[in-house]
Amino acid sequence: MPLSNNDLPLNLQKAWEQIDGHAKRYGLDYYPIVYQILDYNTLYEVAAMGGFPTRYPHWRFGMEYDQLIKGHVYGLSIIYEMVINTNPVYAYLLEGNMIVDQKTVMAHVAGHADFFKNNMWFAPTNRKMLDTMANHAGRIQRYIDRYGYETVEAFIDTCLSIENLIDYHSPYINRPEAQTSQPIVEDDDIEVAEGLPFERSYMKDFINPPEFLRQQREKLLEEQQKMRKFPENPQKDVLLFLMNYAPLDRWQHNILEIVRDEAYYFAPQGMTKIINEGWASFWHSRIMTTHAAETSEIIDFADHHAGIVAAHPGRLNPYRLGLLLLRDIEDRWNRGRFGKDWEQCDDMREKREWDLKLGKGLEKVFEVRRFHNDITFLDEFLTPEFCVENKLFTFKHNNDTDLYEIVNRDFGAIKSQLLSGLTNFGQPYIYVEDGNYNNRGELYLRHRHEGSDLRMDYARDTLKHIHTIWTRPVNLETVLDDKKRLLTFDGKEYSERRID
Structure with a gap:
């Protein structure tokens, strides 16, 4: 059973009071933190659902749980900390961990909680998401009871497959494409019969009857609607466009809305992975080494901390890069x-x-x-001196030797590769260009090509899933081998043609 802070073992309660005091004296500011102790099986169940104990039923969570539990059993990965962005903040401790590990987790969580509350990219997030997730689960369960599990699960699969087609920056700025306006027909636009020179005011309605004017106005409005671009501006939030205009049943619309809401909730965590983990590691290392760790615990702490911030061949460790760069800034x-x-x-x-x-x-x-996400953080503070000191370089996999090899030590190349991998989470930019392509109700999407071609298997699957929601043919303009291509799925087969 989860324990509240009041029911924590006495040693953990005292440890948290000590860590909390030190964190606040340093200036960390966070919502109340509620710690819960879970056995490893329950902890991995919660982790598989994004840290939330109640989510809608779906096979994806079971698959993630299976991967996590296998990693734990075979010693490939261990979850030391997990915390969710809510008010109050909920954090989980693994039952049976060494006391030094529990202290480290608590200090780390204090850093995350401060970041959640004070970083501007988290400002629009729903702090009551624990309740919201439970409400989502209840709504979807009612749809399952009404329409059947397989029907609902299949539609959730479709929505989750395109959950990344949102506008990650829309919570912070007003997009013109999100604003709609209706055409306005002025009386001067309507062709009317000219009156005679001796026309009198009481003859006006006989010359141009009101019913005639109404019909003319409706006709002109209809013509303007046909000529009007729809949407008026390219729209990056594809899910919002589908919610507004796709022929969805009410329950389908609600599920798509749920998937979109949850995607926006998790988006800031993806935008700040490096700086967020770096900030939490920055504070857990400082609090533990200067205040919280006993002399007898220092070696164990150093050993476990080194594992957290170790360099991993072939992939970026956000804990390491974020911590080192924050320390460099401080220095x-x-x-x-x-x-x-x-x-x-x-x-x-x-x-x-x-x-x-x-x-x-x-x-x-x-x-x-306060102000930065990963892209702005690296763009502004990554320096050539930092790259040399920390031996950063670009690399790629050599298929002949089956090894990762150094390609470049140039600062510009290192920075460019880091930023390109973080921009839009390394995913392609897809926009809704036309919702009535060729006046046939087809959807026309455009890929903003930035040097990397689309993976065709992903592109075809994306078109298929969007077609499931739109129900009409879906087109995607992209660039392949430096030539413009139009990919189309009409519900039965794919086609591809070159366009000029």
């Missing part, structure tokens, strides 16, 4: 290694010894935590 602003004088200094010896003793490091990292 630079403490020593004054920024600004015009620093940038213009060409003396490498002077740069190595540069220390203005400004002491602005902590102030700066709190500012970074």
Whole structure:
């Protein structure tokens, strides 16, 4: 059974009170945190559902649970911490962990909770998502009872397969494509009979009867609607467009809305993975090494912390990169290694010894935590010196040797590869270009090509799933081998043709 904070074992309760005090003295600010102790089986069940104990039934959660539990059993992966962005914050501790691990998790969670509350990219998120998820589960269960599990599950599969086709930045700005306007027909636009020179006002309705004017206005409005581009601007939130215009039953519309709401809830976590994990690691390492860890616990903490921030061949460790870059920022602003004088200094010896003793490091990292996501974080603070010091480079897999090999150590190439992998989560930009293509009710999508061709198997599956919702032929304009192509799925077969 989960335990509330009041029911935590005495040693954990005392540890949390100590860590909480140190965190707040450093300036961390967060909603109340409720810790729950779970056995490993329950913890992995909750982890499979994104940290929420109640979600709608779906095979995807079972598949993720199976993968997680196998990783635990075979020692391939262990979940040390899990925390969800709500008010109050809910965090989970694994039953049976060493006390030093529980302390580390608590300090780490304090960093996450502070980030959730104060980072601007989390500002629009639903802090009552625990209740919302439970409501979603209840609504979908009613649809299952009414329409059958297989029918509902198949439609959920369709929605989940395109859940990434949202506009990740729409909560923060007003998109013109999200605004709709109706054509306006002015009286001057309507062709009417000209009156005679001796026309009198009482003759007006006889010359141009009101019914005639109404019919003319409706006719002109209909013509304008046909000529009007729909949507008026390309729309990146494909799910919203489908919700507004696809011929969905009420229950289908509600499920699509649920999938979209949950996608937007999780989006900021994907946008801030590096800086968020870096921030939590920054604080757990500082609190543990300077305050919370006992002398007898330091070696175990160092061993486990090293595992958390270790470099992994072939993939990026967000804990490591985020932590190292935040420490670098703190050091630079403490020593004054920024600004015009620093940038213009060409003396490498002077740069190595540069220390203005400004002491602005902590102030700066709190500012970074407030305003940045992963892309802006790396774009602004990744430096050539940091890349050299931390041995960053670009690499690719050699199929002949079956090994990852260094390709480039150039700072520009390193930064470009990092940013391109993070932009739109490394996924292609797809827009709704026309909802009435060729005046036949077909959907016309456009892929904004940025140097990487679409994977054709993914593209075909995407067209198929969108067609399931739109019910009319779906077209996707893209670029393949430097030539414009139009991919089409009409419900029965795919076609591809070159366009100019």
